[in-house]
Amino acid sequence: MPSKKSPNPIDIHVGSRVRLRRMMLGMSQEKLGESLGITFQQIQKYEKGTNRIGASRLQHIATVLKVPVSFFFEDAPGTPEEAEGFGETQPTSYVVDFLSSSEGLSLNKAFVRIEDPKVRRRIVDLVRSLGGDD
Structure with missing residues (x-):
């Protein structure tokens, strides 16, 4: 077979x-x-x-x-x-x-609920700095 x-x-x-x-x-x-x-x-x-x-x-x-x-x-x-x-x-x-992934899905759902573009930008900057991406 x-x-x-x-x-x-x-x-x-x-x-x-x-x-x-x-x-x-x-x-x-x-x-x-x-x-x-x-x-x-x-x-x-x-x-x-x-x-x-x-x-x-x-x-x-x-x-x-x-x-x-x-x-x-x-x-x-x-x-x-x-x-x-x-x-x-x-x-x-x-x-x-x-x-x-459960983390990615949770992060994405929470992130899209943030309406202020400045706050969203700061979160992206924070995650980049934590991840070591300059």
Whole structure:
């Protein structure tokens, strides 16, 4: 019996974007699964990229998570450079990884509630200084 092939990088990316958006909304895998009529285990497989998400299912997920389908493909591997906006060649998976962590998600949610742009700027400066970024 042949060994199972590894997940496609696009499927992994789309799954990570599903996870990111679900976490940004504070939605559990169970709740997303209920909304789609599938189990949370299936959501786990989608988020890891081990199971590919079909087009109609992806459209349904986008509706439930209140984003356009294109959200799931932003910064996907193999995106032409001219479509990347600023021509960055490094993948931005660190952003997804950060926002998928509980600390990153909490920090992001708290930060966006700060309305004063001067206060936001000072917080960015503080974090930079703590991180050693001059």
